[in-house]
Amino acid sequence: MLDVSGLDAYYGDSIILKNISLRIKQGQVVCLLGRNGVGKTTFLKSIMGLVKTPNGSIMLDGTEIIKMPSYNRALQGIGYVPQGRDIFPNLSVYENLLLGLERNKNNSTLDESIYELFPVLKTMLKRKGGDLSGGQQQQLAIARALVSIPKLLLLDEPTEGIQPSIIQEIAKVIKKLKSKGNITMLIVEQYLEFVLEVADYFYVMDKGCIVMEGNTKYVEPRQIQAKIAI
Numbered sequence: 001m002l003d004v005s006g007l008d009a010y011y012g013d014s015i016i017l018k019n020i021s022l023r024i025k026q027g028q029v030v031c032l033l034g035r036n037g038v039g040k041t042t043f044l045k046s047i048m049g050l051v052k053t054p055n056g057s058i059m060l061d062g063t064e065i066i067k068m069p070s071y072n073r074a075l076q077g078i079g080y081v082p083q084g085r086d087i088f089p090n091l092s093v094y095e096n097l098l099l100g101l102e103r104n105k106n107n108s109t110l111d112e113s114i115y116e117l118f119p120v121l122k123t124m125l126k127r128k129g130g131d132l133s134g135g136q137q138q139q140l141a142i143a144r145a146l147v148s149i150p151k152l153l154l155l156d157e158p159t160e161g162i163q164p165s166i167i168q169e170i171a172k173v174i175k176k177l178k179s180k181g182n183i184t185m186l187i188v189e190q191y192l193e194f195v196l197e198v199a200d201y202f203y204v205m206d207k208g209c210i211v212m213e214g215n216t217k218y219v220e221p222r223q224i225q226a227k228i229a230i
């Protein structure tokens with residue numbers, strides 16, 4: 001459903017991604033791993049149209065999106081949870097969730113089933129986004145992306161700086177979504193155990209290039225570790 005090929009990405013004149021090719025099948029959870037600064041976030045931003053990508057192709061369900069403005073890519077069904085989550089600190093949890101609906105032209109009411117995935121949010125609807133813990137903010141950011149019912153969800157380091165019990169909650173949500181089968185996910189992550197738990201397939205990036213890929217079921221974790229250890 002996502003087919004990226006020969007993609008280069010630049011910040012100004014500096015080339016950050018070189019000739020990246022990556023494919024995700026419908027309903028798959030794919031993780032992109034790599035050390036700090038190798039270009040993982042830049043790759044997600046390239047899919048969202050937030051960086052310069054003069055060469056290559058990004059096909060979403062058979063449609064070329066590489067020249068589309070970012071807003072249209074969201075309308076095509078891509079949800080993005082950036083690193084740092086981008087929660088509006090002065091808006092309530094409920095208002096933050098409502099903002100997610102702006103991306104969905106077919107739906108203007110909040111589907112209550114979002115609280116089945118994130119029960120903690122239901123207990124905090126009136127609380128300000130900025131008063132939530134880091135883990136709760138991460139859950140809110142994922143929930144906000146999901147209310148627009150994306151067909152492809154991009155998550156940038158969802159476990160970063162989060163306590164283990166909430167990491168487990170997030171892993172559960174990802175597995176639940178996967179079992180429903182109507183969403184495809186690309187997750188940038190450095191936490192290998194989490195990747196092996198939730199992903200079907202992985203790619204490892206180094207210095208702007210893909211250097212390893214495979215099925216998470218059959219890989220020897222030490223082989224990945226060797227490529228991502230600092």
Ligand SMILES: Nc1ncnc2c1ncn2[C@@H]1O[C@H](COP(=O)(O)OP(=O)(O)OP(=O)(O)O)[C@@H](O)[C@H]1O
Nearest residue numbers: 011014016034035036037038039040041042043083
């Ligand atoms: N706005 C920017 N302008 C110029 N260079 C940038 C910009 N953002 C990132 N870079 C550079 O691009 C390279 C890739 O950064 P990127 O954030 O994509 O890496 P990453 O693999 O996601 O790292 P991390 O895990 O630390 O988030 C780095 O060398 C970084 O310094």
